[in-house]
Amino acid sequence: MNILVINCGSSSLKYQLLDMNGEVLMAKGLVERIGLEGAQLKNETTGKEKEVIVTPMKNHKEALSVVLRALTDEKLGAIKDLSEIDACGHRVVHAGEKFSGSVLITDEVMAALEECIELAPLHNPPNITGVKAIQELIPNIVNIGVFDTAFHQTMPKESYIYPLPYEYYKKYGLRRYGFHGTSHRYVSARAAEVLDMDYNNMKIITCHLGNGASVAAIKNGKSVATSMGFTPLEGLAMGTRTGDMDPAIVTFLMGKENLTIKEMDNILNKKSGVLGISGVSSDFRDIENAADEGNERAQLAIDIFRVRVKKYIAAYAAVMGGVDAVVFTAGLGENSPVDRKNICDGLEFMGIKIDDEANNVRGKDTLISTKDSKVKVLLIPTNEELMIARDTKEIVEAL
């Protein structure tokens, strides 16, 4: 079964084509600058030359038709004909409280996702556009929705209700939803596999540390707590997002600087985090280079980031009454031994001990704790696309 996985951002589109007999990657690619000048597609078919196509792409539908042409290109494509694609799995960020798992996309599901636009105004519209474009370009194909929020729908009420007047939960759906669910689900299940332990009888803390970052507590295969909230702004300090802070700062700053809602939102989401603290960059590599050269604010940004991850690990161990495994994943989690080491430093009291030699690794499944570490610490590269393809296959097979 060949499955096309689509992940549409506001001006970008990532895709993978996978042969699910053996979970083999057939092709992958990225379209950038959709709707802007200089739009381009980078396509890579396994075993063939990489291809860059620069052509105007006004919207996601145009971008997808360029992608489908590249996939079926006689010389550099992965397939001869679109009929070789059996189903399409779509990443959709927000499904509110409506779905706790992946689903076949029907008209009712589309309507439900449209209703969630209010909850994810930046993410859901391009995701929905991607589904519509595939429906038009490959009319008979089965489309499956895989939601970032779904995995966290198992959280108990004490994890997801905010201490606000309860009526706002009822009126506006104001609650914690959590994000990166597909990634937390994939790496936690994979960690159990690597450790040869029973996923449904384990306490795991997963740290997805990328430009957006979140931590999740997974008990017996179910998410019971996560650091992102009503939106992906809560929790850790991120590339450009504040994470946790006193909510009174918002009204204080709006008053002092005479800010509109939009301007305040922009500060919280785009100008804060490690970028805001360091004044250097939102990219941890730049910040770490600056810190190495003696930039104190860059070092402060790193310290704030690390201590917050550490706090969540300890807090989630408390929430679950212990922890068997801590997992690091995503850009920084997969590639930065020094951050993993520093985050775990000081957690020896709860049975976490890093093996410096084993930890000196990037991007592959690895046990990085010492043999006598009570809690196992792992690096597991995330693979959201594979998870989406697996869900798609499972649902299609059950149809």
Ligand code: AMP
């Ligand atoms: P992601 O959002 O998962 O693509 O992760 C992107 C983030 O990972 C960026 O902030 C990168 O700076 C960070 N990152 C990638 N490689 C490294 C590295 N070797 N050391 C530190 N951070 C890294």
